[in-house]
Structure formats: structure tokens, C-alpha cells
Amino acid sequence: MTRTLHLTLVFAKQSFLQWLAWRSFLVTIVLEKAVTPLVGLAVWRAALPDAGVVSRYYVALLLVQLLTVSYEHHTLANRIYEGTLTHELVKPIPAVTVFAGEAAASRMWHLVIGFPLIAVLWELIGGLAWGHVALALPAIVLAMITRFLMTWTLALTACWSQQAHGVVGFGETLLFLLGGTAVPLSLMPGALEPVARALPFAAMLGFPAELASGGLGGGQILFGYLWQLTWLAVFGWLARAVWRAGLPRFAAVGG
């Protein structure tokens, strides 16, 4: 585990420096990822102008979105389609460390480039309580890992289908609908809210955002963390199982 973590950090550093050559492209993709929380903020501020917690929630959601963004359908799936996954498979290291490192690096860049936008919004809404943000940090880390595992698993459908990007797109759509972007979890209809809170999508976005914006009570925080740990274990197992099932189907260039 220590070796895996060390390798992930090495690849994260390498990828972080490589991205320096693509600064302008990074700005455009950060803008793309920031749009849905910003549109959500505009819509719900217009709908509920007196609810300050909604503004705080969406600023927190923007922060969580930038820290959990995943591009495995571009990194992993495209390498499967091109046959260049062999470059990682022949190395005497777990291949997942390469992709985890790349994901960590891209998220750090998203935070760096998105920081001015977050800072401006932070000032506009009067800021988030630092105590709530500190309480949310473990949840954000768990969300980062879970979302990586979910996107990794969906991207592995490239071993079976040409539609891996579409499959990941479905996952992102469900994340948008049920993860707290389209509508904050606390504003969902009564029957839908408990179901949405139990699903993995809230664990990846809405729950950390609600924690950071101070929108949850003690019981909800406990259950939220329990659901996060549950889904982390589920997607961890699923990612491993799908990898083992998909790898024998992978045909490298020249195979």
C-alpha cells in the first residue's frame, strides 16, 4: 500500500509538471467543469433569493466539483482503444497508479486555476465557516477516491464497447441529477431525498458540499460518512473485478 501510494505521488508530480505545457487547455476545461455549479447557483438564487445557505452550498459544490473531477474516459478508455495501455501493463507496477497520479494532478490544476473564481464567489456570499470546511475535508478526500473509482470502472467498458465515453457520460448525468448539482439534496422532494442521499452520487458531490457549507446536522453527517465508506468499498471491489474481467479482452497494438 505504501509503495502504491508512493508511486501514485510520483506519477502525480510528473503529470502535474507535464500539464504546464497545456495551461491554456487546462483553463478551458476548468471553465467547462465550473459551468454546472455556476448555472445551478444562478438558478437557485433566482428561485430562492432569501436562502443564503443555497449560495454557500453552490460555492462549496464548485470547490468539490473541481477537486473530484475525473477524466478516465479520456486517459484510460482512449489508451484501451489505441492499444497503448500496454505501455503501463509492461511496467512492474500497478497500472492504476499511473491513472490515479494523473487524476490527482489534474485535480490540483483544477483547484489552482479555479481558485480565483472560488475566491470571488467566496467574497460575494460572505465566505464559508472554516470549521465546516475542516469537517468536510475527509469527506472531500473520500469523494475524490470514490469518483475516481466510479469513472475508472465505467471507462473500463472500453474493453467491451466503443461507447465508453457515452457510458461515462451517463454516469456524469446521474451525478448531475442525483448528486446535488441540478437540485441541492435538501431541496429534493420528500420521497426522493433519502434515496438520493443513499446513492453513491451524493457521496461524491452533494454530501461534501453540504458539510462544507454547514447544511447538515450530527446524524446526517454520521450517515453521510457511512454511505461514503460503503460506496468506496463497493466501487473499490467493482473496479478491481471489472479490471480483471476486461484485461483479457484487451488487444494491444499489433495483437
Add this chain to the structure above:
Amino acid sequence: MRLARYLVLALGFSFARDLAYRLNFGFGLLQALVLAAAGIFTIDMVYGHVTELVGWSYADMLVLFGMFQVMSGLVATFVEPNTRWFGNSVRSGALDDTLLKPMPGLFLASLGRHTPAGLVQVVVGLATVTGGLAMRTRWPSAIDVALWIALLALGVVIVWALRVSTALVALWAPALTLDIVYDSAWQFTRYPLGMYGRSLRAGLMWVVPLTYVATAPALALLGRASGLMVVGAAGVGAALVALTVAMWRGGIARYMGATS
């Protein structure tokens, strides 16, 4: 006439090509339906808390969202397949293939290839518009429909010009990809402009005039458009088309090709 005939032929070829991969085609249809459902779900959630949003009722919002889908579908069908990878074709020199053909280069580069699955979004969008109109007490009059047709056509021209001019930046700065910036700005047009702050509203009206693309046709169907809006849209459309043609001519003069 020749260009219109080519457009119809190219669409037919695209259908034949895509239907050879029926599962992929079906998947594209499913994606369009899911996106439509996601948009309507979001609107439902918002109107569960309010009856009006910046003066737009639930029915009005469905009409606007439907127009957004119609425009998105038209762009996805006719323009996106060409502009999405325009930067790559400039960098690799594959644009030579387009320039050597005996058809206007700008036409081929922006409208030569199609993705028919996008038309599902158009159909779903029209159904959403019809559903929204059916919920209102007043159907559009003949004048409203005439204004709608005019604003729809001009909106198509404006969105073509904006999308293509964004892609043509690659002829000056091949490493710069503005497709994603355009797509991000486009998402703001699914809701009424009145929701946004003053500076963003001004940007969406005057800098990147996407307001004419979905909102104006929707306003026509809701009986809130006027001839002045058509004149404005025509002026904006003409200016953007002139800009796009100028960018194409200037950019092609700089283009080096694959073997230069």
C-alpha cells in the same frame, strides 16, 4: 442550390453510414433522450419551489428548454461533427483534403459531415415546445409563428457563425481549443437571461450573442417578440457571418498544409 443538394446528399450518406452501426446509433438516441429527461427533471425540481422564475412560468420554461434542445440538436447534427476536431485537422494538415475538393472550403469545413443521431434532440425539443405551449392558455398566433420561423432561421445562422468562428481560431493559434469555452457559454442559454448578473447578461447579449439563439425564438412563440427583434437578429447574424468569412479567408492564407 448546389450547396443545398450537397447538404441533402451528405445527410443521406451520414444516415447510411450511421445505420451500419445500429447499436451505436441506438446509443446516440438514448443519450439524447436522457439529456432531455435530465433537463426537464431540473426544471421540475425548481418549479416545485416556485411558480415563476424571473417572470417565466413552468410552461414558458419548457418552451425555452425545448428551443434550447432544438438548437443544440441542429448544431450537434450539422456543425459539431465538423468543428469539433477542426483544430486537429489544422495541426495535422488534414484540412488539405477539404481545401482540394471542388466545393467552397468554408461550406465543407463547417457543414460537410453530419451526425444524424442529433436530429433526435430536435424532435424531442419540438415535442417539449409543444408540451409547454399546450399548458398555456394562449396558442401562438400566425404572426408569432412567422416571427418564430424568422428568429429560428436567424438563430441557426448565428449559432453556425459563432461555432465556426470559434473553431477557426485554430488557424491562428493551433494549440488553442475554444470548443470547450463555447460549449460552456452555450449552457447558460438554457435558462432566461434575467437570472444572471448584469455583466454576464451583457456578455451573452453583446459579446457572444447567444441570447438570439434559444431565447428569441422562444419569446416569439410566447407572444413576446417583435419585428425589432428580427431586425436585431438579422444585423447580428450578418455581422457574424461576415466575421466568419473574413476569419476563414485570413486563416486559410496563413495555413501551411501537410506538405509545405
